[in-house]
Amino acid sequence: MFSQKVAQQSLRRLAVQQPTLMQSAMMRASPAAIAIGNTQKRLATSSPNTEDPNQILAKQRLNRPVSPHLGIYRPQVGWIMSSLHRISGISLSGPLYLWATAYLASPLFGWHLESASMVAAFGALPVAAKILIKTILALPFTYHSMNGIRHLTWDLGIGFTNPTIIKTGWTVVGLSVTSALALAFM
Template sequence: MLSQKVAQQSLRRLAVQQPYALRWSLMNAASPAAIALGRNIQTRQAATSSNSSDPTKLLAQQRLNRPVSPHLSIYRPQITWIGSSIHRVTGLMLSGSLYLYATAYLASPMLGWDLGSASAVAAFAGLPIIAKVALKATLAMPFTYHCMNGVRHLIWDLGVGLTNPQVIKSGWTVVGLSTISALLLAFL
């Protein structure tokens, strides 16, 4: 019990007072008792003022002087990160709508709704042509994009097309092919 307490105190002392001393002492195999007593500890002069005795205040002050990481607003939008974001959003849209429809379909007998295929076909048949095409395109675009981009990722898993020009070209190819295929599905 006493040895554990000595070891804990020595590690705490090292972590607060001299962060590099722990690594140095472990490399030189100093015992915890020697560390606790202050022997065999590498010392260095701190480049701080003498009036700051609290290490937590010193660390807080040093953090204020560190550079801030750049934000996304300084970067030019690229097809790679936009495509990755859209792929995730379309996956959420497709799975979310599936779960929502499946839940409504299971609850429909209790609520008195008719969500069968016959009622869906009848409701869709009553729409004007422009509404039909718009609805089909709205449903087809996330599906086709997610499908085409999924194939792109499978090709990447093979180790093909991973250079920057190839990634940019395949990104725009996915956008073009998914738009064309969504429009073809909408006009069928």
């Protein structure tokens, strides 16, 4: 409150004493500086710069230090697993949305995506192809599920030490591969 009164009084004093300079002073100085009488003035440069501002900026960018990227860091289990968790989530949800849309649109286009025709088509495949397809479908699902449990324990505040993160990371990899193969051979 007191600072507002000081600022108002200094602006009024300036308006009465020098009405022509009031607008330029208000744009350049703070009210406290006007109250003290300490307004600074910037002198114009003697030679105007005729160089293109974009060229000046390009030259300045060349002198800036370059920030290091992921190439300087040693790969660690934590950030690789976190990246794969996001990738597996996208790789699971994308085809699910596409298949659900195709399933809903199949009567309109005459496609046969009902369960009986899909079971018959999958049953006609060789055993090696069935195992390969089931492994490809099960691996992202089991990995995302196991790593999701790991992330939920982190949300509870459990397991944030580096040795625990490394152990649980490799445990998730082992469990997801084992469970994916178990699902594939069922």
